[in-house]
Amino acid sequence: MKAVVITKPGGPEVLQLQEYPAPVPGQEEVLIKVHAAGLNRADLSQREGRYPAPPGVPADIPGLEVAGTVVSSGESVTMWSPGDKICALLAGGGYAEYVTVKEGQCLPVPEGLSFAEAASLPETVFTVWSNVFQRGKLTPGETLLIHGGSSGIGITAIQLAHALNNKIWVTVGTEEKGEACIRLGATQYINYKKQDFEKALATTGIDVILDMVGGKYLGKNLTILNPEGRLVYINSMEGNLAEVNISTVMQKRITITGSTLRSREYSYKKALAADIHQHVWPLIAAKKFLPVVYATFPFKEAAEAHRLMGSSEHIGKIVLVNE
Ligand SMILES: NC(=O)c1ccc[n+]([C@@H]2O[C@H](COP(=O)([O-])OP(=O)(O)OC[C@H]3O[C@@H](n4cnc5c(N)ncnc54)[C@H](OP(=O)(O)O)[C@@H]3O)[C@@H](O)[C@H]2O)c1
Known part of the structure; x- marks a missing residue:
């Protein structure tokens, strides 16, 4: 062959x-x-x-x-x-x-x-279903933030969460990618090259974050998560190591998890x-x-x-x- x-x-x-x-x-x-x-x-x-x-x-x-x-x-x-x-x-x-x-x-x-x-x-559906819905336990009505909204993973997570009645925020590198995410069901996009997502989402209240970026995003993710929020890692493209504020995790009872398929x-x-x-x-x-x-x-x-x-x-x- x-x-x-x-x-x-x-x-x-x-x-x-x-x-x-x-x-x-x-x-x-x-x-x-x-x-x-x-x-x-x-x-x-x-x-x-x-x-x-x-x-x-x-x-x-x-x-x-x-x-x-x-x-x-x-x-x-x-x-x-x-x-x-x-x-x-x-x-x-x-x-x-x-x-x-x-x-x-x-x-x-x-x-x-x-x-x-x-x-x-298969790869994106298996990954998103297991990480956002099983591991992250996203339930209807909750809010989801997807880093890398226009990725193969992102477009799958947006559509599934939209179909199951969630509000969805995404980070993207261009306006064109952001607009595409809106057309697929995202509520709002943040162009991370122009805007700090931590500031943009300071008062939104996010229940679940799907993160493939890693590195410095950790602290920002913890700040914008709601009490009982879940942070789910599927990669760490910008680095494996980051500092975590343990008090924030305890005070908000946040779950940090992740998996590889x-x-x-x-x-x-x-x-x-x-x-x-x-x-x-x-x-x-x-x-x-x-x-x-x-x-x-x-x-x-x-x-x-x-x-x-x-x-x-x-x-x-x-x-x-x-x-
Ligand atoms: N854990 C698992 O089981 C599992 C399974 C499947 C996929 N994944 C991970 O999920 C991620 C998405 O996979 P995919 O196949 O959907 O990828 P993809 O379509 O190539 O999308 C990756 C997107 O991430 C954004 N990005 C942000 N920071 C980046 C960086 N440092 N380097 C490159 N891109 C960066 C880029 O969009 P912007 O221009 O908007 O930044 C890029 O389009 C990958 O990291 C992959 O390894 C994990």
């Missing part, structure tokens, strides 16, 4: 479309013919050699999510049959013609969506997929939550796709398509 391979750690140019042995499905796995693969910020870190793949997936093929058609399956598979159109959460290996994954990490391609649209869903065990991902199928897939069917695909590239242009993501010009998701 053909696969986009990280030929050595480095810039986008190290991604090359090459011949690669096709995977064989294990007992609980399906073999998917990949029609589209979503890009995620983690793919760039893996390409640079800063985020190695966990055991069990190809170390040199990035790709955390795909959509395609089931070709064959292991003997214990009961959920899917050859010909089914599915999308799947992977731990790696998605930028390829074929990929294998355990059956419980797959979901049906929602009615009416293209493969590119379906491939843009890729390394979690299969039983967790399977249960999460079932919860998402029950709660999120109906929102897609009702058109209350729609994929936002900013750009598609053929697999052979994966380097260009990585350059675009590295520029942070995009709003929403970037997807590779097998032509």
Whole structure:
């Protein structure tokens, strides 16, 4: 098969479309013919050699999510049959013609969506559902602040929280990104390059914050959170270390938490997929939550796709398509 391979750690140019042995499905796995693969910020870190793949997936093929058609399956598979159109959460290996994954990490391609649209869903939906709604316990009527509102994660969190009756604030780097977030359901945006979000939200009262920035944002986040607020980390792009005012945490009874999805065990991902199928897939069917695909590239242009993501010009998701 053909696969986009990280030929050595480095810039986008190290991604090359090459011949690669096709995977064989294990007992609980399906073999998917990949029609589209979503890009995620983690793919760039893996390409640079800063985020190695966990055991069990190809170390040199990035790709955390795909959509395609089931070709064959292991003997214990009961959920899917050859010909089914599915999308799947992977731990790696998605930028390829074929990929294998355990059956419980797959979901049906929602009615009416293209493969590119379906491939843009798993990583962000799994991450947002588990961190904002399960871990962060956002309930209807509460207020949510999303840092990086125009990211793949951001556009998913905005739409899900909007569909479930929350008010949403976002931080973004440009007015254009802010306006896009408003169109998706955000209440208000803060251009962090022009305005300090701590001052802008001093009297708003935020119940849950989804943060991928980290670093100095910690103290500001704690200041604007309501009593019983929850601060959920999914990355720390501006630094892992920060000072915390413990008194603020105690006085407001704030919960600071976070998680990473890729390394979690299969039983967790399977249960999460079932919860998402029950709660999120109906929102897609009702058109209350729609994929936002900013750009598609053929697999052979994966380097260009990585350059675009590295520029942070995009709003929403970037997807590779097998032509
Ligand atoms: N923990 C988990 O399980 C998990 C799972 C998936 C994703 N994530 C994390 O969630 C974040 C979003 O992922 P994504 O794939 O949706 O990314 P993405 O679409 O590339 O979006 C990242 C956005 O963050 C903003 N940003 C703020 N500070 C930045 C910085 N220092 N460097 C680069 N961008 C910065 C940029 O928008 P502005 O121009 O507005 O600043 C950029 O567009 C990533 O950090 C990713 O690692 C975590």
